[in-house]
Amino acid sequence: VSAPQGYGENSIADLTSEPAAFAANKGDYPDVIMLMSESLWDPTRLEKVKLSADPMPTIRAKQSGNVFSPEFGGMTANVEFEALTGFSNAFLPYGSIPYQQYIRRPVPSLASFFRGEGYSAIAMHPFQEWFWNRKQVYTNFGFEEFRSEATLPAMEKRGNFASDDALMDEIMATADKAQNPLFLFAVTLQGHGPYEANRYAENTIGVEGDLSASASQALATYSQGVAEADEALLKMMRWAKKRDRETIIVLFGDHLPPLGQTFVESGYMPGMVASRRAPLEVMKKEHETPLVVWSSKKGVRKNIGSISPALLPYHVLKTAGFSDPFYTGTLGEVQQAFSVIDRHMLVATDGKALPDWSIAPNAVPDVVRDYRLLQFDMMFGAQYGRERFFPGFNWLHEGAPAV
Numbered sequence: 001v002s003a004p005q006g007y008g009e010n011s012i013a014d015l016t017s018e019p020a021a022f023a024a025n026k027g028d029y030p031d032v033i034m035l036m037s038e039s040l041w042d043p044t045r046l047e048k049v050k051l052s053a054d055p056m057p058t059i060r061a062k063q064s065g066n067v068f069s070p071e072f073g074g075m076t077a078n079v080e081f082e083a084l085t086g087f088s089n090a091f092l093p094y095g096s097i098p099y100q101q102y103i104r105r106p107v108p109s110l111a112s113f114f115r116g117e118g119y120s121a122i123a124m125h126p127f128q129e130w131f132w133n134r135k136q137v138y139t140n141f142g143f144e145e146f147r148s149e150a151t152l153p154a155m156e157k158r159g160n161f162a163s164d165d166a167l168m169d170e171i172m173a174t175a176d177k178a179q180n181p182l183f184l185f186a187v188t189l190q191g192h193g194p195y196e197a198n199r200y201a202e203n204t205i206g207v208e209g210d211l212s213a214s215a216s217q218a219l220a221t222y223s224q225g226v227a228e229a230d231e232a233l234l235k236m237m238r239w240a241k242k243r244d245r246e247t248i249i250v251l252f253g254d255h256l257p258p259l260g261q262t263f264v265e266s267g268y269m270p271g272m273v274a275s276r277r278a279p280l281e282v283m284k285k286e287h288e289t290p291l292v293v294w295s296s297k298k299g300v301r302k303n304i305g306s307i308s309p310a311l312l313p314y315h316v317l318k319t320a321g322f323s324d325p326f327y328t329g330t331l332g333e334v335q336q337a338f339s340v341i342d343r344h345m346l347v348a349t350d351g352k353a354l355p356d357w358s359i360a361p362n363a364v365p366d367v368v369r370d371y372r373l374l375q376f377d378m379m380f381g382a383q384y385g386r387e388r389f390f391p392g393f394n395w396l397h398e399g400a401p402a403v
Contacts, residue, residue, distance in 0.1 A: 035188065042056060129150055246295060251294075
C-alpha cells in the first residue's frame with residue numbers, strides 16, 4: 001500500500017486535535033453491546049412486493065439511520081473492519097480484505113480504546129474462529145477474548161445456523177456475569193444466505209407480488225429471518241431496561257442480502273449484484289442497511305442519517321459519553337463534513353455527492369486527506385501519531401495489560 005502524498009512525521013505532527021476529557025466516574029461507565037447483524041436489510045423497500053406483516057417493527061421504531069455499506073451480499077469482514085477501527089476501505093487498494101492482508105500488528109480499535117478505559121472487551125461469533133482470520137485480527141485489535149463456535153455452548157439452530165435468539169441469550173448472560181464495564185462485539189449468523197425454502201418449518205411473513213416461486217420463497221425465508229432478528233433485539237432491549245448499569249445497544253446490517261433473482265424480478269435492481277458506480281440515490285438503494293443506536297437510559301440516538309460504517313465508532317463513543325482524539329476528534333471532523341466515505345463517492349452532510357473524488361488527489365478535501373494520512377500512519381507507517389491520537393492504544397502496542 002503506497003503512502004499518501006506528503007506522508008511523514010511532519011505531516012502527522014501538523015494534524016490538529018483538541019479532544020475534551022471524559023469526566024464520569026468508573027461506576028458510571030455504560031456497557032456497550034455492538035451487534036453486526038448478518039445481511040440485515042429492510043425487505044419492505046421492495047416497491048412491487050407486499051409482505052403480510054412488517055418483519056422489523058422494533059428496528060423501524062428505534063432506527064437511528066442507515067449504514068452505507070461498502071459491500072453487497074458478502075465480504076462481511078470489510079464492513080466489520082470499518083466499524084471496529086474507524087478506518088476506511090476507501091483508502092485501500094480495490095479488492096483488499098484488510099483482515100486477511102493487512103492486520104499483521106496491533107491496530108487501534110474500539111476494543112483497544114475501551115480496554116484502555118478499564119473495560120473488558122469480548123468478541124463473539126457462532127462460527128469457526130479461523131474464518132476471515134478473525135482470531136488473529138481480534139487479538140491485534142485488543143480483544144481479550146474471542147468466543148467462537150469452538151468455545152460457545154451448543155446453540156439452537158435455525159436452519160444450518162445458530163439462531164439470533166440463542167446468541168442474544170449468550171450475550172446477555174456474559175454481560176450479567178461481567179465484573180468490569182463491558183464492550184462486546186458480536187456478529188450474528190442466522191441471516192446468512194442462501195435462503196432455502198425449507199429453512200423454517202413455518203414462515204409467518206407471507207409474500208405477494210409478481211415473482212417466480214423460487215424468488216418468492218427466498219424472500220419469505222429471508223423476511224422470516226429478519227422478523228426473528230427483530231424479536232431478538234426487542235428481547236435484549238427489554239433485558240437492558242431492567243439493568244442498573246446503562247446498556248448501549250448498536251445494531252446494524254453488514255450489507256444487503258444475496259437475494260439474487262428476487263431483486264431482478266421485483267424491479268429493485270437491474271442485476272443480481274449492486275452497482276459500484278452510480279448516482280447517489282441508486283447507491284443508497286443498493287447499499288443502505290438499518291442502523292439502531294440505543295441507550296437503556298437515554299433512548300434512541302436519532303437523526304444519524306446514512307453513514308459509512310467507519311463513522312460508527314464516533315456515534316458509539318458519543319452515545320457512551322466519551323471523547324477521544326481520533327474516535328470523536330478526527331472522526332467528528334469527518335462526520336461534520338461527510339457522512340459517506342466510499343472509494344468512488346463522498347457524500348457531504350448536506351447530501352451533495354462528490355463522485356470519483358480519489359481520481360484527482362489535489363482536489364481531495366483537507367479533512368479526508370488528514371483522515372487518510374492518519375489511517376496510513378497507524379496501519380502501515382511509523383505510527384507517529386500513536387501517542388497523540390490513540391492514547392488508549394498504547395497499552396496494546398507495548399504489550400502491557402490494560403489499565
